[in-house]
Amino acid sequence: MVIGDVVGQVLSREELATELDSAYSKLEALLDRAAEADLFDEVAVDAWTVHDVVAVRVWWAEAVAEWIAAGLRDENPQTPEPGFNWTQTPALNQSVVDASADVPILVLRDRLGVAVALLRKYIETLDDDQLLAVGDFSWSRTWPVSRWIAVNTITQFASLSKMIRRLLKSANQL
Structure with missing residues (x-):
């Protein structure tokens, strides 16, 4: 599957689990390589370093996990924040x-792992309506939870x- 396809379509439970596992595994391997090459303070995009981008990715994964948890408690969290x-x-x-800014990269990586594990659990345990249908959780508006994930x-x-990968290549590490 082409990653761009993920944005425009609803994945099945199995596709979502497979794609999440694959994307996370690839990211973890690259984060290991970035650590070896000491790239976390390198600018990745605009003025943000790799560390900064990791922090943002962690926040969004945690946010979606919290929104799902709130929905399961029959709450309607204010999104995005x-x-x-x-x-x-x-x-x-x-x-x-x-x-x-002062959160160590290892802490961010641990938090990301926890968020991914929780989202993976939701993929496995939410019923089909909760995961794949629109409207089961009010916070999800016009998208199914699977698409939010x-x-x-x-x-x-x-x-x-x-x-x-771009930074590794420019540092002759790829």
């Missing part, structure tokens, strides 16, 4: 970068992987 609306995601992402993990992990 209290104090931010969807047109303010660049400001939200920058606030994540700012708040994560895919866009905030698979797609984002692929873009970060691409950034890291």
